[in-house]
Amino acid sequence: MNPLTTESMRPRLRLLTLLLLIGAIAWLGLSRLQISYDLGAFLPAAQNPTEALLLERLGQGPGAQTLFVKLTVSDPAAAAQMAERLRAVTGVQRVLPEPQRLGIAAIPETIWQHRLLLQDLPADSSAWQVELSQRMDELAFGANQDMLDLVAADPALMAVNTLADAAGDLHMPRFDQGATQVLIVQTSVSAYDPGRLAQVVAELRAQLPSESQLLGAPAYAVDLQDTVRDESTLFSILASLALLGLIIWRFRTWYPVIGVGVPLLAGGVTGILVLTLFYAEVHGITLAFGFTLLGIVIDYPLHLFTHMRMSQTPLKQTVWPVLRVGIVSTLIAYGAFLFSGSQGLEQLGVLACSGILAAALAAAWITQGDAGLRYSSVLPQVATSAGEAAVSLRMLPATLLFLVSGLILWLVPVFNDDLGSLTPVDPDLLAEDARLRHSLGTVDMRHVVAIRDAQLEAVLQKTERLVDKLDELDVDLLGGWQAITQTLPSAARQQARLERLTDPASRKQFEVAIQAAGLQQDAFTTFENAWQQQLEAPGLLTLEDLEQSSELAAPTSLLLLKDDAGWVSVTLLRGLASPGQLRSVLPPGAQLHDLKATAEDLVKRYRQDLSVVLGVALVLLALLLGVALSVRRMLWLLISGGACVCGAAAVSAILQGGLSLFDLMALTLVAGLGLDYLLFYSSPQADAADGAVANAVGLCAASSFLVFGILGISSIPVLRGIGTTVAVGVVLAFLLARFGRQAKAGR
Amino acid sequence: MRLLMICRLLFFAFLGLVLAQPVVAQSTNAVTPSDPALPGCDAQARLAQIQLPSDVEVGFVQTHKNPMLRAAVQQRGVLVRESGGDLLMRIETPRWEERRLSATAVALTRKVNNRRGGGTHTATRSMRLDPGQPQHLALLAMYAAVDGDEQMLHEHFLLSCAEIPAGWQITLQARATAPAASIPRLQLLGVGQHLSGYRSETFDATGTLQQFLYVDILVESLDH
Numbered sequence: 007m008n009p010l011t012t013e014s015m016r017p018r019l020r021l022l023t024l025l026l027l028i029g030a031i032a033w034l035g036l037s038r039l040q041i042s043y044d045l046g047a048f049l050p051a052a053q054n055p056t057e058a059l060l061l062e063r064l065g066q067g068p069g070a071q072t073l074f075v076k077l078t079v080s081d082p083a084a085a086a087q088m089a090e091r092l093r094a095v096t097g098v099q100r101v102l103p104e105p106q107r108l109g110i111a112a113i114p115e116t117i118w119q120h121r122l123l124l125q126d127l128p129a130d131s132s133a134w135q136v137e138l139s140q141r142m143d144e145l146a147f148g149a150n151q152d153m154l155d156l157v158a159a160d161p162a163l164m165a166v167n168t169l170a171d172a173a174g175d176l177h178m179p180r181f182d183q184g185a186t187q188v189l190i191v192q193t194s195v196s197a198y199d200p201g202r203l204a205q206v207v208a209e210l211r212a213q214l215p216s217e218s219q220l221l222g223a224p225a226y227a228v229d230l231q232d233t234v235r236d237e238s239t240l241f242s243i244l245a246s247l248a249l250l251g252l253i254i255w256r257f258r259t260w261y262p263v264i265g266v267g268v269p270l271l272a273g274g275v276t277g278i279l280v281l282t283l284f285y286a287e288v289h290g291i292t293l294a295f296g297f298t299l300l301g302i303v304i305d306y307p308l309h310l311f312t313h314m315r316m317s318q319t320p321l322k323q324t325v326w327p328v329l330r331v332g333i334v335s336t337l338i339a340y341g342a343f344l345f346s347g348s349q350g351l352e353q354l355g356v357l358a359c360s361g362i363l364a365a366a367l368a369a370a371w372i373t374q375g376d377a378g379l380r381y382s383s384v385l386p387q388v389a390t391s392a393g394e395a396a397v398s399l400r401m402l403p404a405t406l407l408f409l410v411s412g413l414i415l416w417l418v419p420v421f422n423d424d425l426g427s428l429t430p431v432d433p434d435l436l437a438e439d440a441r442l443r444h445s446l447g448t449v450d451m452r453h454v455v456a457i458r459d460a461q462l463e464a465v466l467q468k469t470e471r472l473v474d475k476l477d478e479l480d481v482d483l484l485g486g487w488q489a490i491t492q493t494l495p496s497a498a499r500q501q502a503r504l505e506r507l508t509d510p511a512s513r514k515q516f517e518v519a520i521q522a523a524g525l526q527q528d529a530f531t532t533f534e535n536a537w538q539q540q541l542e543a544p545g546l547l548t549l550e551d552l553e554q555s556s557e558l559a560a561p562t563s564l565l566l567l568k569d570d571a572g573w574v575s576v577t578l579l580r581g582l583a584s585p586g587q588l589r590s591v592l593p594p595g596a597q598l599h600d601l602k603a604t605a606e607d608l609v610k611r612y613r614q615d616l617s618v619v620l621g622v623a624l625v626l627l628a629l630l631l632g633v634a635l636s637v638r639r640m641l642w643l644l645i646s647g648g649a650c651v652c653g654a655a656a657v658s659a660i661l662q663g664g665l666s667l668f669d670l671m672a673l674t675l676v677a678g679l680g681l682d683y684l685l686f687y688s689s690p691q692a693d694a695a696d697g698a699v700a701n702a703v704g705l706c707a708a709s710s711f712l713v714f715g716i717l718g719i720s721s722i723p724v725l726r727g728i729g730t731t732v733a734v735g736v737v738l739a740f741l742l743a744r745f746g747r748q749a750k751a752g753r
Numbered sequence: 754m755r756l757l758m759i760c761r762l763l764f765f766a767f768l769g770l771v772l773a774q775p776v777v778a779q780s781t782n783a784v785t786p787s788d789p790a791l792p793g794c795d796a797q798a799r800l801a802q803i804q805l806p807s808d809v810e811v812g813f814v815q816t817h818k819n820p821m822l823r824a825a826v827q828q829r830g831v832l833v834r835e836s837g838g839d840l841l842m843r844i845e846t847p848r849w850e851e852r853r854l855s856a857t858a859v860a861l862t863r864k865v866n867n868r869r870g871g872g873t874h875t876a877t878r879s880m881r882l883d884p885g886q887p888q889h890l891a892l893l894a895m896y897a898a899v900d901g902d903e904q905m906l907h908e909h910f911l912l913s914c915a916e917i918p919a920g921w922q923i924t925l926q927a928r929a930t931a932p933a934a935s936i937p938r939l940q941l942l943g944v945g946q947h948l949s950g951y952r953s954e955t956f957d958a959t960g961t962l963q964q965f966l967y968v969d970i971l972v973e974s975l976d977h
Contacts, residue, residue, distance in 0.1 A: 136848065140863065142826060143850065144880070146817035146966045147859070147891045147953070154820065481874070529821040 020372055021264065028272050028368075035279035042287035071099075071196070073207075073222035074442050075189040075214065085187035091213050092191055097206035099560065102190040109152030113165045114557045117493070120547040121165040122507060122540045123500040124493070127516075128162060134519030137162050142523070159532040171492035172561050188442065193224060194560065204228045221439045226431045230722075237720050238294070245713040249304070252712065256705055262311040265372050266304055273303050273365030277357035289350050295671060296357035298728065301713060302336060302678050303365035305706040309686065310373040312702035324698070326370075328689045331634050333366050335627050335685075336678040342623035343674075346616055354671075404646040404742050411652035415659065422664025423609040450579045452602045453588075455487075457595055460572035462549065466496035469575040472596045476577075484588060485581020490565040493552060500546045507540055613667055620674065627681075643684050646742045650680040654735030662727050672728040676735030679710055683743040700744075707740035796914035796923050797903060803941075803948040804901025805834040812971035813842070819964040832899070832970065840899050854896050856905065857889060887936050890927050891953045894939045895968065898948055910939070920944035937964075947972045 075092070077085055089101045110118065117124065128134040141157045149157075160166065191210065195202045207228040211220060253263050274297060281288045306329060313325045340362065343355030455472060459465045469491045476487050495503075506512050516534075520527060552562045567574040577596075582588060589598045631640040654676045659665050665673075683703045714736065717729025805811060810831040818825040830844040840854040851862040859880050864873040890909065897905040906912060910925035925939040942950035951968040 139826075139848070140850075140861075142817070142819065142822055143828075144861070145819050145821075145964075146815070147888050149819060149964065150887060158821070524823050524826065525821055526823055 017261065017372065020374070021261075021268065024268060024272065024368055024371055028268070028275055031272075031279050032275040035275050035282055038282035039278055040282075040287045041290050041293070071193045071224065073191040073193065073210065073220055073224055074439070075191060075210075076219040076221065077187040077189065077215070078217045079187055085189060088213070089189050092189065092210060095206060095209045095213065097193050097195045097202060098191055098210070099194040100190075100192040102192070110156055110159060111152075113169065114555050116547065116551045116555045116558060117165050117168055120500075120545075120551075121160055121168065122537065123503050123547055124168045124495060125162065125164040126503065127506060127512060128519075131515040131518040131522065134162075134516050135522045138519055138523040138525060142525070155532070158530055159536060161530055161533055168493060171488065172558070191222075195224070200227060200231055204231060221435065221442060226435075230431070234722055234725070237722060237725065241716050241720065241725075245716050248712040248716065249709050252705070252709055253308075256701075257311060257315070262307070265311060266307045268372060269303050269307050269365035269368040270300060272368035273300050273361030276364030277361035280360040281353055281357055284356060285349075285353060289353055292350055292353040292357060295668075296354055296361070299340060299354070299358040299671070299675055299678075300361045300365070301710065302675065302682065303362055303369070304709060305679070305682050306333075306366060306369040307373070308706050308709065309702040310369055312705060313698040314373065315698070324689075328685045329366070331631070332678075332682045332685050333362060334630060335681050336362055338623050338626050338630065339620070339674050339677050342616075342619045345619045345622075347612070351616075401642055401645060403745050404642070404649040407653050407738065407742070408645055408649035411649065411656035414656040415652060418656075418659055419664055420655065420659050421610070421613060422662070422666055423606045423613065450582050453579050453582050453585055453598060453600055455577040455579065455588075455592065455596050455598050457575045457577075457597070458572060459595070462573045463497055465566075465573040465575045466491055466494065467498060468593070468595045469577065470496055470499055471593045472577060475591055475593055479588070479591065481581075483583050484579060487580065488565065488578040490562065490575045490577075493558060493562065494547060494549060494566070497546055504540070504544050504546075507537060513537070609667060613670065616667070616670055620670070624677075639688055642688060643681065646684050647677060647680050647739075650735050650738040650742055651677050653738045654731050657734045658727065658731040661730055662723070665731075666724065666727055668724045669727050669731050672731035673735070675732055676739065679706075679732070679736055680739030680742075683707060683739045687743040703740065703743060707736050710736045711740075792916045794914040794916050794921050796912040799914055799921055799923060799943060800898075800901065800903040800906060800912075802901075802946040803898065803943060805832070805899050805948070807834050807836040809833065814969045814971070815842075815844075815966065816969075817964070817966040825965075834899050838900075840896050854892060856893050856896050859892060887955070891937050891939060891966070894925050894941070894953075895951045898941045898951065917942075920949060944972055 075088075077088060079085060079088075086103075089103070092098060092101045128137045138161055141161055141163070145153060145157065156166075157163075193203070193206050195206050203224050207220070207225055214220065249266075250263065253266055257263065277296060277300065278288070278293070281292070309325050309329060337359050340358040341355055343351045343358065346352060346355070457465055457468045457472060459468065469489050473487070473489050473491055476484060491499075513534075516530075520530065549562070549566070552558045565576050565578070567576065579588075585598060585600065592598060628640065628644055631643055635643070651673050655665060655669070655673055658669055658672075662669075683706065686699050686703050689699065711733055714729045714732035717725055718733050720726045720729060810833050813830060813832045815828045815830075816825050828844045829846045830842060833841040833843070835841055838855070842852040842854065844850040844852070849864060853860040853862070860877050861880070862875050862877045865876040893909060894906065896902075897909075906925065908928075910927055912923055912925060914921060914923045919942070921943050923941040923943075925941070927936045927939075937953040937955045940950075940952040941948060942952065947970070949970050949972050951966075951970075953966040954962055955964040957963045
């Protein structure tokens with residue numbers, strides 16, 4: 007039987023009108039849509055200097071921008087050729103090892119001009135003699151004219167040492183061991199910019215032979231993006247097919263099949279349009295999670311169509327009163343994200359709330375004048391419970407589940423604030439990465455020393471005092487460090503060096519050393535001329551000089567930050583054996599920051615803030631239900647809803663070893679879905695609906711379980727977590743709703 | 754007046770002889786490779802025998818000179834081919850220093866005065882040498898010779914072997930395409946089955962010796 011005959015022309019017209027409207031909204035929204043990938047949008051505002059430092063440094067710095075290339079070649083020349091090719095890739099800043107450019111031309115002009123102010127002169131003539139003799143030793147293996155010129159102009163290698171300090175002076179891996187060569191690639195792309203990062207990694211991979219290996223955080227981030235995209239696509243297709251099959255099986259006609267999808271589509275495009283009206287850029291993650299949250303709107307047409315099929319009672323009497331409460335409840339729950347404290351989640355709230363409203367309107371629009379769609383039921387009736395047990399008994403399972411899951415959540419560690427545990431990167435790969443970093447002596451990504459002051463000169467002077475302290479430490483305690491004062495000494499220190507250059511005794515010490523080291527008297531004329539020039543034009547090196555240098559601007563910005571409160575110098579550490587011991591010797595004003603602990607604290611605070619906001623939403627929800635429903639029904643809804651949220655949280659925490667921030671979003675969805683089922687099952691009209699409620703809720707639960715159950719088999723911990731949490735929550739909500747349907751009472 | 758001039762000439766000649774003494778003393782074995790009068794020998798056979806036993810200390814004397822130095826500088830120390838693959842040159846006089854050589858890099862470890870509180874600490878500076886460049890070739894030749902890595906030598910150099918009165922010498926001509934003038938002339942010297950010396954000499958465009966590095970291995974210390 008075809009229900010859409012002459013009588014059904016009106017619904018078809020309605021659907022067509024709506025699709026046209028959706029098309030217009032989609033065109034408008036998508037034409038304005040600018041997608042951003044700045045992960046910083048999902049981080050909360052910093053509340054203390056350490057958090058500010060963490061947020062400033064996350065996604066940049068040597069750790070987050072360094073890649074390691076393992077080449078399966080034994081010939082160093084082949085590795086050098088490959089390094090040259092990788093240097094041509096856009097976004098690549100350096101590829102180590104670099105060609106030896108021991109010549110004046112390879113040194114930035116700024117450093118070369120101020121080299122006499124960047125390092126101390128050797129202390130006396132004997133120190134100069136040692137220094138000069140060492141230069142001669144270094145030249146022993148054959149020096150070209152460039153090297154001879156360099157030594158003649160800078161015998162203490164002040165410029166070269168300054169650059170080596172500024173570059174971090176990595177211990178390069180051996181090139182001649184076995185069949186593996188390692189290259190270090192430093193990119194200029196922030197980890198906050200996954201689009202560009204993906205481009206750089208793709209270009210690097212295109213240059214590399216297939217058997218080579220690319221390690222490092224940027225590569226993992228890009229691989230993760232790809233895996234997420236691939237799995238999301240696969241699961242979306244699987245979920246859509248499953249949902250389609252379910253709806254076709256239940257309705258056996260095309261109108262509901264299209265009708266179920268249209269409100270979701272309307273919600274999605276409207277949400278995007280609203281976002282573009284309020285924000286210049288919409289985050290990619292907002293869209294991904296936003297559509298997950300919007301999944302709830304599929305329930306609206308499912309309820310409506312099922313009731314239209316199975317019940318003769320008008321929708322405005324059976325479905326809409328309950329659906330309205332459900333929609334407002336969901337809006338309250340999702341609206342909590344508007345007050346989350348991060349722009350990303352705020353956008354998520356805007357998308358979800360506006361999308362739900364639009365979807366509800368769309369569902370109402372396509373089911374209005376439902377007479378055209380109504381016909382005698384072809385659906386099997388789901389048996390409704392005939393039990394008339396006391397309300398208290400019906401509430402027992404929900405109460406028990408609430409108590410048991412509450413106990414579990416109290417006993418086991420509920421939250422896992424270690425974001426690292428969410429990474430799907432192969433542990434063997436991470437171990438290899440750690441081994442390489444250790445052997446290369448790369449900077450510690452976890453600990454940094456920060457010094458703050460309102461004045462730049464004060465920060466530099468304090469940093470010099472810090473570096474003097476670090477100098478005294480045993481190499482076993484601290485392998486090395488990078489500080490801004492290695493390239494930008496304080497004005498006071500530069501002035502002191504200038505005064506030493508002015509002292510005739512200094513010049514005499516140098517001349518004595520030349521003689522004692524057995525060197526030609528005129529071997530260092532270039533250096534002596536530079537010395538004289540420095541005295542005649544004693545300009546000090548400034549921050550502006552470094553910022554204007556294409557080679558030095560990036561390392562400078564990494565080690566010296568400016569914020570509203572003033573200046574912060576960040577000293578990077580290498581080979582730190584004992585943070586506690588280091589902390590005890592730091593000079594006043596210098597603070598050792600553990601960025602991992604700070605990140606965990608940040609996530610913890612973020613989660614607590616979000617929990618408070620969701621708690622407030624819950625109270626508002628209770629108030630709404632209290633106003634809209636009877637006290638008994640409200641109690642049953644709250645206990646059952648709480649039970650399914652707590653139950654899902656407990657099961658998920660046990661299965662995953664703790665809940666992440668993302669699971670909080672999933673639990674919000676569980677609350678929305680659970681409330682939806684519970685509201686319908688407990689509605690006074692449920693009995694009058696001739697089993698339509700059971701059919702509709704069963705269909706909604708089955709569709710949600712299918713979609714999120716499929717997501718639960720993902721290899722990405724975040725997606726798997728969301729899938730598992732929602733799927734478990736849906737099952738619990740459905741069972742509790744079914745079991746407690748006789749608890750309905752009141753309005 | 755004439756007598757004074759003769760005296761001056763004799764003085765400068767004497768001075769020249771004295772100053773050149775270390776160089777002459779170390780280069781007596783050096784014979785130009787192009788000398789057709791020298792009987793040839795099998796470079797491959799020689800190289801197959803000369804690997805230093807690992808972890809055994811062998812004395813050496815290094816003499817080097819460059820245009821900035823008034824005279825050649827001599828250093829003494831011990832040489833160890835480490836089982837891990839590195840070649841360690843520990844300089845004992847005139848100042849302690851360790852050089853760790855691989856085929857592409859040299860790491861120098863030295864004593865450095867502490868900035869505060871007196872005393873010294875050791876600091877290491879690594880210098881990486883680009884494949885094919887003159888410095889790399891000089892280093893590679895020495896490293897591969899001590900390591901007995903005949904294949905590496907063949908890969909980078911054309912080898913010619915000649916018998917000389919003091920033993921044998923292998924001249925290494927770089928296969929690399931670097932400017933010929935900047936590539937040092939490299940030679941390995943040997944006595945019987947032992948490597949006894951390494952020579953690196955750089956000439957200017959006119960053929961005048963500009964820089965040299967001679968490493969003489971005290972073979973007798975190996976025999977003991």
